[in-house]
Amino acid sequence: MGSSVLPDRYPPILGFYDRRALYDAGPLIPAAVPFAFVVGLSCTKSAMPTWVAWSTSPLVFAGASQLALITLAGTATLWAVITAAIVINTRHVMYSAALAPVFRHQPRWMRIFAPFLLVDQVFALSILRRDDPPESFRRYYLSLGITFYLFWLPLTAIGMVVGPIVPESWQLSVAPTIMFCGIVLMGIKKVPEGVAAVTSALVGLASSGLSDRLGILVGGFAGIIAGVIAEMIIENRQSKNPRAVETLAATSSETELS
Amino acid sequence: MSTTSALFAVISVAVATYFFRACVIVLFAKRPLPGIVERALRYVGPAVLASMTTSLAVGTGEEAPKLVASQLIAIAVGGLITYLKANMTWGMAAGMVVLWTLSALGI
Numbered sequence: 115m116g117s118s119v120l121p122d123r124y125p126p127i128l129g130f131y132d133r134r135a136l137y138d139a140g141p142l143i144p145a146a147v148p149f150a151f152v153v154g155l156s157c158t159k160s161a162m163p164t165w166v167a168w169s170t171s172p173l174v175f176a177g178a179s180q181l182a183l184i185t186l187a188g189t190a191t192l193w194a195v196i197t198a199a200i201v202i203n204t205r206h207v208m209y210s211a212a213l214a215p216v217f218r219h220q221p222r223w224m225r226i227f228a229p230f231l232l233v234d235q236v237f238a239l240s241i242l243r244r245d246d247p248p249e250s251f252r253r254y255y256l257s258l259g260i261t262f263y264l265f266w267l268p269l270t271a272i273g274m275v276v277g278p279i280v281p282e283s284w285q286l287s288v289a290p291t292i293m294f295c296g297i298v299l300m301g302i303k304k305v306p307e308g309v310a311a312v313t314s315a316l317v318g319l320a321s322s323g324l325s326d327r328l329g330i331l332v333g334g335f336a337g338i339i340a341g342v343i344a345e346m347i348i349e350n351r352q353s354k355n356p357r358a359v360e361t362l363a364a365t366s367s368e369t370e371l372s
Numbered sequence: 373m374s375t376t377s378a379l380f381a382v383i384s385v386a387v388a389t390y391f392f393r394a395c396v397i398v399l400f401a402k403r404p405l406p407g408i409v410e411r412a413l414r415y416v417g418p419a420v421l422a423s424m425t426t427s428l429a430v431g432t433g434e435e436a437p438k439l440v441a442s443q444l445i446a447i448a449v450g451g452l453i454t455y456l457k458a459n460m461t462w463g464m465a466a467g468m469v470v471l472w473t474l475s476a477l478g479i
Binding site: 137138140141145161162163166167169170173174175176179183187188192195196199200203204205206207208209210211212213214215217218220225226228229230232234237238241244283284285288289290291292293294295296297298299300301302306307308310311312313314315317318319322323324325327329330331332333334335336337338339340341342345 | 373375377378379380381382383384385386388389390392393394395396397398400401402408410411412413414415416417418419420421422423424425426427428429430431432433434437443446447448450451452453454455458460461463464465467468471472475
């Protein structure tokens with residue numbers, strides 16, 4: 115299922131850029147502005163030289179991790195700072211694992227280059243297009259990743275100059291959560307996927323007290339296990355009851371939640 | 373912090389971050405994986421996204437869970453609209469309008 119309402123018939127911009135990516139990224143970019151400004155402002159207050167602190171934007175390209183690295187610099191040992199920034203990004207291993215089957219059909223250069231752009235938003239939007247033809251997925255993924263990258267760099271640079279000009283009362287930090295919630299719901303097509311999502315959310319809530327966003331990993335693992343168990347239970351029931359298999363086969367679309 | 377130390381820290385984190393993002397895609401995308409792993413990978417997307425949504429909604433660390441009624445209602449409404457209309461812009465707009473309205477009402 116595609117995430118945007120734009121049909122595929124629209125031609126790419128400049129022969130490459132997938133305008134559906136811009137359409138999908140559009141709502142998330144304003145939501146990233148306050149955070150980008152915070153990162154930019156932190157660069158000016160960091161114990162690091164300002165230009166080195168800003169270089170985390172083009173080199174690391176991971177907001178929360180950048181912020182940890184920039185703000186902790188000078189307040190802890192070098193290895194403690196590095197470790198803290200790295201731990202925050204461990205969830206990216208799961209993104210890599212989830213997209214690995216999709217990249218099976220991509221050329222080698224794409225498998226090497228594309229992970230650099232694999233931020234939360236790119237993962238969330240591109241996983242919805244995992245069933246697209248390889249060329250279409252490639253164009254969408256790269257367009258999406260490059261869009262976020264090209265916005266992130268100047269936004270963090272502007273943040274160094276203007277600081278927090280977006281009023282907190284706008285609560286724009288909630289916007290990505292709203293979008294991720296919608297993406298989760300749009301991505302659930304079968305019962306085990308729903309079981310995985312609900313379990314993950316509940317365990318994630320229970321483990322939210324863990325530092326460095328480790329609750330995401332704990333919830334994610336719990337959800338994956340629950341999804342696999344749910345699928346095995348459903349398969350087991352189907353194999354034990356042939357009539358149920360026929361019924362389920364006839365109504366398979368009804369078991370889909372979307 | 374010296375420029376050399378700062379650059380070392382930035383490059384170390386950049387390399388580690390790329391490794392996390394690329395490890396499974398580069399190393400295993402072309403190789404057949406055990407059936408149970410293939411099966412598990414199908415649930416990584418919904419599981420991690422749901423967990424991340426929860427983390428963003430309630431916060432992390434010592435202050436979590438930080439539950440704000442207006443934000444939770446806005447997230448639920450926005451998510452539901454996104455799902456029903458299959459359109460993220462609508463969902464985002466609806467969620468933010470609900471959030472600002474509830475906040476204005478002091479909820």
